[in-house]
Amino acid sequence: MRYQNKPTLIVRNQLYQEYLIDKNLNFIEIEQVPNLSYPSPKQQSQLEIVGHTWKVGDRLYKLAHKYYGDSKLWWVISYYNKAPTEAHFALGDIVEIPLPLDKLLEFIGY
Numbered sequence: 001m002r003y004q005n006k007p008t009l010i011v012r013n014q015l016y017q018e019y020l021i022d023k024n025l026n027f028i029e030i031e032q033v034p035n036l037s038y039p040s041p042k043q044q045s046q047l048e049i050v051g052h053t054w055k056v057g058d059r060l061y062k063l064a065h066k067y068y069g070d071s072k073l074w075w076v077i078s079y080y081n082k083a084p085t086e087a088h089f090a091l092g093d094i095v096e097i098p099l100p101l102d103k104l105l106e107f108i109g110y
Contacts, residue, residue: 007032039107050097
């Protein structure tokens with residue numbers, strides 16, 4: 001899982017006071033987002049990059065399922081391509097799929 005065994009933060013901020021009251025909560029626990037770094041050129045040279053031509057019906061989660069066996073890893077493809085959403089891809093764009101996954105995750109600090 002993406003956030004399994006990741007540090008969490010406790011939020012008691014006044015901005016959420018109405019939400020906390022509505023939900024009868026004292027606080028919200030959220031996962032702390034890791035500080036990732038983009039792979040260096042040397043690290044990129046150690047990866048195999050599979051090119052996928054973006055077409056009608058493509059979704060990042062579908063590509064993640066196809067190449068990584070887990071649709072929840074869509075964010076890896078998004079991060080590597082520096083394209084935060086599917087709207088950042090146009091028909092005919094080449095989406096780079098970095099492999100192997102474990103090596104890429106090590107390089108980016110995940």
